[in-house]
Amino acid sequence: MLAxxxxxxxxxxxxxxxxxxxxxxxxxxxxxGMLATWMRFRxxxxxxGNVWVPKRIQIPQVSTNVMLIAFVPLCVxxxxxxxxxxxxxxxxxxxxxxxxxxxxxxxxxxxxxxxNRIALPASxxxxxxxxxAITGTFTALAIIGVGFTAVTAFRYLGGxxxxxxxxxxxxxYWYSLSAVFAALWFVVYVTK
Amino acid sequence: xxxIDTHATGAVGTAGDPAATAGTSSGLAQSGIAGWVTTxxxxxxxxxxxxxxxLAALGAAVLGILxxxxxxxxxxVLGADSVPQVFAAYQVGLIFIVLLPVLLGLAVAIVPLQLGxxxxxxxxxxxxxxxxxxxxxxxxxxxxxxxxxxxxxxxxMVAGYLLAQVVLLxxxLAAAISLVASVLSTRAPxxxxxxxxxxxxxALIGALALILALPVLIxxxxxxxxxxxxxxxxFGSSADLMSHIGFGFTxxxxxxxxxxxxxxxxxxLAVASGKRLPMRGTIFAGFGLIGLGLFGGVIQVPASIRxxxxxxxxGTALGDIVPYALxxxxxILGALIVLGVGGMALSKGRPRLxxxxxxxxxxxxxxxxxxxxxxxxQIGDAQLGGTVFEEGTRLFVAYGAxLAALGGIAYWGPKLWxxxxxxxxxxxxxxxxxxxxxxxxGPLLIAGFAKQPAxxxxxxxxxxxxxxNVLSLAGHALVALTVLAFVGLAVKAFTKGSPAGDDPWDGxxxxxxxxxxxxxxxxxxxxxxxxPEPLLDLKHNAERSV
Numbered sequence: 002m003l004a005x006x007x008x009x010x011x012x013x014x015x016x017x018x019x020x021x022x023x024x025x026x027x028x029x030x031x032x033x034g035m036l037a038t039w040m041r042f043r044x045x046x047x048x049x050g051n052v053w054v055p056k057r058i059q060i061p062q063v064s065t066n067v068m069l070i071a072f073v074p075l076c077v078x079x080x081x082x083x084x085x086x087x088x089x090x091x092x093x094x095x096x097x098x099x100x101x102x103x104x105x106x107x108x109x110x111x112x113x114x115x116x117n118r119i120a121l122p123a124s125x126x127x128x129x130x131x132x133x134a135i136t137g138t139f140t141a142l143a144i145i146g147v148g149f150t151a152v153t154a155f156r157y158l159g160g161x162x163x164x165x166x167x168x169x170x171x172x173x174y175w176y177s178l179s180a181v182f183a184a185l186w187f188v189v190y191v192t193k
Numbered sequence: 194x195x196x197i198d199t200h201a202t203g204a205v206g207t208a209g210d211p212a213a214t215a216g217t218s219s220g221l222a223q224s225g226i227a228g229w230v231t232t233x234x235x236x237x238x239x240x241x242x243x244x245x246x247x248l249a250a251l252g253a254a255v256l257g258i259l260x261x262x263x264x265x266x267x268x269x270v271l272g273a274d275s276v277p278q279v280f281a282a283y284q285v286g287l288i289f290i291v292l293l294p295v296l297l298g299l300a301v302a303i304v305p306l307q308l309g310x311x312x313x314x315x316x317x318x319x320x321x322x323x324x325x326x327x328x329x330x331x332x333x334x335x336x337x338x339x340x341x342x343x344x345x346x347x348x349x350m351v352a353g354y355l356l357a358q359v360v361l362l363x364x365x366l367a368a369a370i371s372l373v374a375s376v377l378s379t380r381a382p383x384x385x386x387x388x389x390x391x392x393x394x395x396a397l398i399g400a401l402a403l404i405l406a407l408p409v410l411i412x413x414x415x416x417x418x419x420x421x422x423x424x425x426x427x428f429g430s431s432a433d434l435m436s437h438i439g440f441g442f443t444x445x446x447x448x449x450x451x452x453x454x455x456x457x458x459x460x461x462l463a464v465a466s467g468k469r470l471p472m473r474g475t476i477f478a479g480f481g482l483i484g485l486g487l488f489g490g491v492i493q494v495p496a497s498i499r500x501x502x503x504x505x506x507x508g509t510a511l512g513d514i515v516p517y518a519l520x521x522x523x524x525i526l527g528a529l530i531v532l533g534v535g536g537m538a539l540s541k542g543r544p545r546l547x548x549x550x551x552x553x554x555x556x557x558x559x560x561x562x563x564x565x566x567x568x569x570x571q572i573g574d575a576q577l578g579g580t581v582f583e584e585g586t587r588l589f590v591a592y593g594a595x596l597a598a599l600g601g602i603a604y605w606g607p608k609l610w611x612x613x614x615x616x617x618x619x620x621x622x623x624x625x626x627x628x629x630x631x632x633x634x635g636p637l638l639i640a641g642f643a644k645q646p647a648x649x650x651x652x653x654x655x656x657x658x659x660x661x662n663v664l665s666l667a668g669h670a671l672v673a674l675t676v677l678a679f680v681g682l683a684v685k686a687f688t689k690g691s692p693a694g695d696d697p698w699d700g701x702x703x704x705x706x707x708x709x710x711x712x713x714x715x716x717x718x719x720x721x722x723x724x725p726e727p728l729l730d731l732k733h734n735a736e737r738s739v
Contacts, residue, residue: 016314020374027366027404034409034491038416042427123419127427130420138415 021170025177028142032181035135036188042127043193053128054193061118064111065190071111072179075104079172086157086165094168098154101175105147108182112140132189139185146178231320234713235313236609238320239302242368243602245327246295247680250595253291254673256283257588257633261666263650265659273651277344277432280648281354282337284442287591288450289361290330293403295598296453297368300396303605304372306704307390309381309722311714314374322367329361343434348421351431355418358438362407362414369400369407376400381703383722390702390725391463391476392601395456398480402449402487409491410441435648440490443583444567447590448486448524451560454597455483455531458553461604462535464698465550466542469726472534479534482527489520496520500573521568528561547698548619552600555627559593559634566638582641588634592672596626599679606683607693611710614686622682626675632668636661701726 046053078100085093115136123133153171156164229237256279263269263276271279305313313319336342336357341350376389376397389397417437420428428437440446463470470476489496496516499505505513544550566586570577577583600623603614637645640661646652696705705728707716724730 014378014380016374016378019378020315020318020370023370023373023377023404027370027408030405030491031408031412035412035416038413123423124425125427126425127420130423130425130427131416133423134416134419137419138412 015166015169017166018170018173021173025174028177029181032135032139032142032185035138036184039131039135039188042131046127055121055125055128058119058121060190060193061115062190064114064118065186068108068111068115069182069186071104071108072175072182075101075108076172076176076179078104079175082153082168083165083172086162086168089162091158091162094162095154095158098150098157098168098171101171102147102150102154105143105150105175109140109143109147112136112143135185135189139182142178142181146174149174233312233316233320235305235316235319236302236711238313238316238323238368239298239300240609241323242298242301242326243295243598244298245330246291246293246298247676249286249290249330250295250676251673253283253286254669254676256286257669258666258673260650261662261669264645264652265662265666269650271650274346276650277648278337278340278342281342281344281435282334284439284587285333285358287587288442288447289358289365290333292447292591292594293365293450294326296396296399296450296594297365297372297403299457299598299601299605300372300392300400300453301368302609303601303704304393304396305375305379306605306608306707306711306715307393307702308375308379309384309703309706309716309720310375310379311716311719312379313371314379315371319368319371322364322371324364325367326361326364329357329359329364332357333361342431344432346431348424348431351434352418352422355414355421355434355438359411359414359418362411365403366407366411369403372396372400373404381720381722387474387477388722388725391459391470391473391480392453392456394477395453395459395480398484399450399452402452402484406441406446406449406487406490410438413438413441442587444489444563444570444586444590445486445496445520445524446490447587448489448560448564448567449484451590451594452480452483453601454553454560454594455480455528455557457549457597457601457604458557459531459535460702461547461550461553461600462538462544464604464700465544465547466538467545467699468538468542469701469729470535471537471541473725476531476534479527479530482530483524485527486520486524492516492520497571497578498573500576502573517571521564521571525561525564525568528557528564532557532561546620548614548616548623549600549604549698551620551623552603552626553597555623556593556595556597556600559589559596559627559630561593563587563589563593563634566634570641576644577641579647580641581637581645581647583647585634585637585641588637588668589630592626592630592633595672595676596623596630599623599626599676602679602683604698605704606687607697607709608704608707608711610687611693612687612690613693613697614682614690618682619679622675622678625671625678629668629671629673629675632664633672634665634668636664636668640665696728699732701729703727 043053078097082094082097082101085097121129121132123129149171153167156167229241232238259271260279260283263271301313301319333354336350336354337345339350340347341354345351345354376393380389417428417434419425459470459476494516496519498513498517502510502513563586566582566589569575570582570586603619607613645658645661693709695707695709698705703720703722704711706720720727
């Protein structure tokens with residue numbers, strides 16, 4: 002029998018991290034495409050001499066700005082978890098993951114507050130439905146992020162403390178969502 | 194026999210009775226329906242994808258036949274009200290329920306074997322993707338049948354159709370992400386990206402195209418869904434839906450989806466010639482150029498040349514020609530490179546006429562014809578917009594890719610089932626499928642020049658209306674016959690045929706180094722690769738030592 006030379010098992014090439022990175026690319030394309038469509042509709046409406054944002058609508062600036070600001074500590078906490086896990090520091094890793102989850106929940110809460118206060122009917126023109134579609138998609142992504150944090154925390158604190166790859170992948174997800182929200186915030190809440 | 198030494202662990206079988214080996218392969222998995230439902234074995238996930246996709250191909254061909262009958266005759270079989278929905282089911286079905294799952298499924302089943310990996314990366318994610326795709330596909334068809342979809346009269350069903358399509362696309366995305374992560378992170382030691390087999394590289398390009406293009410379509414679907422669900426008016430009526438989401442089913446985006454078809458053709462070329470592929474880097478660059486078609490969908494701006502371009506200013510003309518060339522002409526250049534350089538491999542040796550080669554080459558050729566036709570379609574002065582010409586180009590791409598995929602299933606069947614299909618029975622089928630594709634798409638290209646309108650069955654024009662449409666429906670019928678006969682032959686051969694042996698094609702890449710069918714863990718040991726054709730090296734070294 003002829004045989005190909007067997008080699009040593011290769012170092013793990015971080016399948017979960019790579020997979021998360023690819024999924025994040027898809028997420029960025031999703032929101033990027035939605036923002037591009039938003040801007041296309043906005044330009045077409047304004048060019049036609051119509052009003053884009055309904056006149057009586059007041060977007061709550063405080064909650065949307067708080068969401069943007071909240072992403073800063075959230076990313077710091079996610080990276081803190083990576084840093085602590087590398088040093089096998091379980092208490093700090095757990096604390097950092099917990100804080101990440103809390104910040105994620107606060108962002109979802111701020112988005113829900115925005116939905117509540119904006120009093121924008123979904124059945125209006127293009128702006129109305131597009132606003133709910135894009136911010137709703139972002140909310141869904143944030144909920145997925147909080148779920149990712151919960152799974153990461155359970156796995157790590159449940160005893161799989163050598164599995165640091167998931168913590169790095171989890172941090173990458175939140176970085177990507179931060180970038181996504183920064184773009185969304187500028188287009189939807191600032192330039193409107 | 195050339196194989197890896199699988200006795201080291203005693204965990205997997207070698208050549209012999211395929212049934213016994215298959216039993217070993219599933220030894221760690223559950224048997225029966227529960228085994229299939231809960232499987233994380235990439236070979237099973239891939240088979241489920243392309244198995245359902247092939248059945249859907251029959252359905253798409255039947256829809257093509259029904260539409261052809263309606264277009265050729267003065268009376269309507271389908272009923273005027275349901276025509277837009279049938280067109281929608283036909284378009285979505287052809288691309289998202291046939292073309293993509295068949296190619297993606299084949300890639301999921303085969304790529305880890307080619308990479309020398311023991312499993313697919315993130316296999317549960319891929320399995321979840323299959324079920325999401327299957328449920329989404331069923332819901333798409335169901336909502337269209339319940340008066341939803343583009344042109345549908347039931348608002349809730351129109352919204353349901355949009356959401357179902359999101360579910361379908363998310364499923365495909367999950368499988369694509371898993372595939373990309375596999376190629377990037379599970380390659381055998383020594384297998385750098387230049388040593389990745391051509392089909393795996395083409396599958397990588399195709400999967401990346403999906404990951405970059407499908408989210409944009411999902412975004413458009415979500416906008417439309419919210420608008421329809423809550424009674425908005427921003428996106429027009431259901432008849433206007435295709436203007437928002439139609440870019441996902443049309444050329445040049447579909448070229449990027451069809452890249453793996455070229456990979457199958459190149460694999461078959463290399464094995465049939467028995468020689469190493471020349472200029473692999475150039476071929477890989479060709480795959481990349483074909484993949485540029487994805488930008489036709491992603492950028493969502495016209496990539497066509499306007500009418501009377503000769504009268505336009507230099508800046509305007511340049512603004513049209515650059516995107517046109519980027520997404521319509523560069524994929525053609527890529528296909529020319531792939532087929533041309535691949536052809537050099539054939540000219541170097543004495544090629545064997547094997548069925549996968551015939552299927553693969555004819556399929557890739559049909560996709561190439563679709564690319565050329567699209568390049569003409571996008572020129573404004575040709576005045577083909579809104580005609581059936583676009584449908585003709587789509588048929589060339591979709592049916593061409595399907596033909597190549599059939600070749601891929603015949604080629605890699607031994608690794609999935611342990612048995613082969615007789616070549617003599619398959620070669621005529623490849624020719625039948627080729628004639629069917631030409632007949633299905635070709636007459637529509639001609640009818641497009643005669644201004645036969647797209648997506649309509651009731652029209653009037655001066656050309657021989659019945660002739661072109663009857664020829665086209667005959668083409669659909671031949672393609673359906675090809676798929677049906679192939680499935681019949683495959684079921685018979687893969688269940689009762691003679692054992693294939695580990696390396697029935699005298700292969701060059703790692704998948705032929707494991708037993709047939711491949712065991713659950715693919716390889717008992719991980720192998721160090723020192724060239725793009727590790728098995729060919731091994732055989733040459735053995736010959737020299739003798």
